[in-house]
């Protein structure tokens with residue numbers, strides 16, 4: 001790769017931070033450009049290792065996470081780019097580590113608010129080492145057909161529409177990240193497209209400035225014209241003028257400095273970016289546009305005719321035979337994410353399973369058709385909820401009260417029995433809630449707890465066969481089967497369990513019928 005190039009078709013990068021969406025957008029761009037290898041080699045996430053699953057076209061690929069810049073470099077010595085999504089607190093530190101590494105040549109600092117002092121130090125080291133920093137406070141940029149930084153150029157649809165998957169002849173550079181997207185759009189509509197485009201970022205001291213990139217574009221024979229967007233504040237534009245005067249910049253340049261409206265507003269207006277404020281007359285957009293025009297730059301009268309000036313300059317170069325035509329390649333497709341396709345109503349899929357008890361697909365969960373807010377408002381209570389979930393209906397009040405009564409009287413059931421005992425022992429051994437409860441539940445069997453199941457089976461068999469209690473006992477005896485739940489060591493018919501008494505009395509008082517009591 002030539003020294004004036006930042007990326008090519010084989011460039012691979014680390015993403016610092018857990019920015020999966022940005023990484024997926026980079027991979028989708030690769031796919032659109034028909035790259036052979038994914039441009040994301042790994043994530044650097046100091047909070048953990050492992051891997052992240054992303055799409056490469058229609059296939060899923062695993063991209064590794066590393067704890068540090070050093071670990072990532074050791075695993076992928078071929079990688080020479082780091083897209084740094086670290087917060088403004090840690091962006092400088094991680095960028096410095098990458099700048100000082102052997103392998104990493106280009107670093108993009110996305111965060112806003114990185115201390116200026118740190119950025120100046122990083123920029124100095126990078127210049128000394130012949131490395132490139134883009135940012136801070138930038139969305140990055142892209143080289144069509146080769147590599148895209150993070151979220152630059154927006155959605156994949158936008159990238160398709162602006163033909164950013166194949167190179168044109170224009171080198172674009174702007175201060176603002178947001179305006180760079182607009183710039184790509186304008187350039188794509190009025191020329192044969194972008195060859196390379198970046199936003200240097202809106203800080204007072206970006207690590208590389210407009211002129212640094214314009215000088216790169218000047219050296220690149222594939223770039224036939226340059227388009228730039230400056231901003232009120234700072235004196236970068238005067239460096240461009242100086243370079244033109246010194247014949248270091250000779251290619252046609254169309255440029256507009258935004259912020260001319262600042263003069264209509266009282267006081268020193270600060271626009272969105274930290275650097276977008278004129279501290280002297282020379283820093284104003286009006287002064288800079290006038291000086292650029294004087295130096296021979298194509299400067300429109302306002303942003304309104306920026307596109308026209310770009311078109312005129314491009315058409316002139318074309319007429320002079322300096323830009324050759326090419327056959328437009330077929331517009332490639334990138335598979336759409338299923339979630340997005342569903343959201344846009346483009347696909348449908350039969351359900352994998354259906355629950356007749358609860359539904360959480362709508363705005364609000366519902367239990368058997370009753371929305372949860374209604375469950376609370378109408379005071380269904382625990383008994384009412386169990387009625388909906390287990391019996392799939394609104395139970396009558398006596399049945400709701402009975403369920404709640406049963407829950408209350410067996411709530412302590414009980415530290416003395418083996419299930420609860422095992423739960424307690426497991427919890428004391430340091431296991432978590434789920435493991436402890438499971439350990440207790442797994443103890444349930446025919447001789448403990450499970451007898452309740454067995455008893456229920458036996459008694460309902462008797463009921464279904466219309467047997468009287470005496471006939472039922474005789475039938476079981478004849479079958480030589482012990483009736484489960486009978487024969488408790490403490491309680492008997494003469495010394496009944498008080499809890500059974502409570503349940504029976506409740507049933508006698510409230511149930512519409514109780515033939516077996």
Ligand SMILES: CC(C)(COP(=O)(O)OP(=O)(O)OC[C@H]1O[C@@H](n2cnc3c(N)ncnc32)[C@H](O)[C@@H]1OP(=O)(O)O)[C@@H](O)C(=O)NCCC(=O)NCCS
Nearest residue numbers: 017047085086087089090110111112137138139176177178
């Ligand atoms: C840069 C940016 C992506 C950083 O995101 P962020 O949410 O601020 O930062 P992080 O995701 O790194 O998380 C913040 C902190 O929580 C920590 N953290 C995150 N997840 C964690 C977890 N699971 N456990 C422990 N710590 C965690 C991070 O290590 C980080 O610590 P640090 O600040 O000391 O480094 C975000 O601020 C941003 O998009 N900014 C706008 C940039 C911009 O507009 N640029 C110009 C475009 S034109």
